[in-house]
Amino acid sequence: MHEIGRSPVSLALGGLLALAAAMGIGRFVYTPILPYMADGLSMPAQDGGLIASANFLGYLAGALLGSSSRLRGDPRTWFLGALVASALTSAAMAFTAQVEMFLVIRFMSGVASAFVLVFSAALVLERLTLSGRADLSALFFAGVGIGIAFSAILIAFLGHIAATWEHLWLASAGATLVFAGGAAVLVPKTTPALTETTKPNLQDAPKPEASGSLAGLFIAYGLFGFGYVITATFVSTIARTVPALQPAEPWVWLCVGVCAAPSILIWNRIANRIRPRPAFALACVLEAAGVAMTALSQHPLVFLFGAALLGVTFMGITALGLTQARRHAEALGPDRARTLLAGVTASFGLGQVAGPWFAGQLHAMTGSFQAPSLAAAAALIAAGLIVLR
Incomplete structure (x- = not known):
């Protein structure tokens, strides 16, 4: 053993x-x-x-x-x-x-x-x-x-x-x-002990890219946290409460998980081809489309496709955002690296905390998850645009 x-x-x-x-x-x-x-x-x-x-x-x-x-x-x-x-x-x-x-x-x-x-x-x-x-x-x-x-x-x-x-x-x-x-x-x-022939294999990791605006990264990562978590929290509830979508309820969370499993490998390779920032923006746009589908469609297959887009992007965006944070950390030096990564984590975490609360309050006002889901999609679009610039 x-x-x-x-x-x-x-x-x-x-x-x-x-x-x-x-x-x-x-x-x-x-x-x-x-x-x-x-x-x-x-x-x-x-x-x-x-x-x-x-x-x-x-x-x-x-x-x-x-x-x-x-x-x-x-x-x-x-x-x-x-x-x-x-x-x-x-x-x-x-x-x-x-x-x-x-x-x-x-x-x-x-x-x-x-x-x-x-x-x-x-x-x-x-x-x-x-x-x-x-x-x-x-x-x-x-x-x-x-x-x-x-x-x-x-x-x-x-x-x-x-x-x-x-x-x-x-x-x-x-x-x-x-x-x-x-x-x-x-x-x-x-x-595990090292050998003289041991060399790290980083072929699937995104290649370094010059850092953009640090403030923009903080804002974009917070918007992403807000944008993904509303659907990630309530997607099964949406499926149960909309009669036309009830056949999709047993499958929707499974769809998210199956698509999330290979997502980091997929987005690492995409980032190596088109660079991390455009990859981050592309993933945000695709996720926004998926979130909008779960909000607007009452067709089970379209709803499941929206859930699949959420699954295949949210872990990839998380990894790409941390990749950009590490680029900044390398520029700032080891003394500030931990502080920077903690700050990015905090921004993402605050977005996650705000999302479900906001969605619950707006649902109480409107009786639907449509408005909070569309707000989440807009936040994801904004995150992608900020990072791309």
């Missing part, structure tokens, strides 16, 4: 399982469970949006805390502990019906998700680079999409057999623990 853990592919798979558990399930399983909670608790959309915002606020706090140089300790211990915490917070959702408790639990879940991402990425990506297999980072990040797809299948199956929303949360917690066990086995405590 120790030898398996030293394989770069197994290491990447261990990281994939960690992200699938903490991000694909722990962070995003709320989307397919939300319609069941709304029905079972008669919960209005503004409460659903507020709970989602609490999770994203916790993710923001966790990302900033996890990136702090003051936080010491073994990254493996941190991310495995955070995986257990993610499972526990999912299970805790089944034992209350109070919105205030949901807010606290989902905030804690957001912190745990961020810790898994920060510490597993720091550990796995460093070891992959030292092993000369940095190209396997795309496999590592595919965990988010695979976790989303898995959670979609799990929730659709349990919903089909009439499981309650409480059972859905408990099943998600159990799945998280299983994935965490796989990550613990595949990510060893020791670092």
